[in-house]
Amino acid sequence: MKRKIPKVIAIAAVSGGGKSTIASCLKEKLGNSIALYFDDYDFKGPEDMIEWIENGCNPNEWDLTPLICEIQSLQTEPLDTIILDFPFAYLHDASSNLIDFTVFIDTPLDLALARRISRDFKHASVEDILGDLDHYISRGRQGYLAMLHTIKPNSDLVVDGTLSISEIADIITEHIDE
Template identity: 65%
Template structure:
């Protein structure tokens, strides 16, 4: 690439289960960290396993995901005069190609019941109760295994683990200070 590492933006991957607060925290940090930009996993249509639960049951090989569009966007941001690139990204360092671009990973450690409640409030605000019940049945029959996979593999693979039950401003304050410390190292 030819760019000196000191001149590149600090790339911070923020992960956690669905409903942990990744997107909220990422946006909050973007507003606090001078000269930063967000890339969000959810904005891409990645080629990945057709059945996520089957993928989890077979050992969750994160390298099966084609992350090339995200990688290209991160690399293109390296040419911009940024201080930080914030990734709303669930894999931490587990995907080999993206791990080479990430400087620090954060895991928002939110209890599954809290994350599930937040997700239901977020996703089903104007939905009939039948949709909520269907989603809860899916969570119990299969989806919970995906959440547990993240706790088992992504959490211990992260540099910073923050309590997801704290208020947003408390999480952001803690992460802001940790990120500034990483920037100095």
């Protein structure tokens, strides 16, 4: 009997858009699944993120070998689904052939920024928060907009990021079951 290869689902969104939260929720909802989180890996990538964004944010400038090797290894395991918190959808050449379905969580930028500040600056000073906001206004917002113009249109499913976590997970589950 031929072994079933786990389906690989990639979840993309801007920073603060809900990738990790939705990946964790889907892992629980789908059962017999594993979730892999982009930020858990030490990738070789662009030194200057703003410069990378200004130069077109080519995903292929990232060496994703550790994640790719882990996905390939997990494809031999008796899993149903591998869920990726992954910012590039199908746009990274070395990983695109491993992904079966991509989702973009379309979270309004103001909500994503508020979530990111709440998450990343819990114990920060007002000056640190204001400095981050100034950086976002002057340069960082470009990265958010770049995702909307590149990753979103290259995803199989776009889900409203203002919906509840369970609603988003239900919509994704309905589509991957089709």
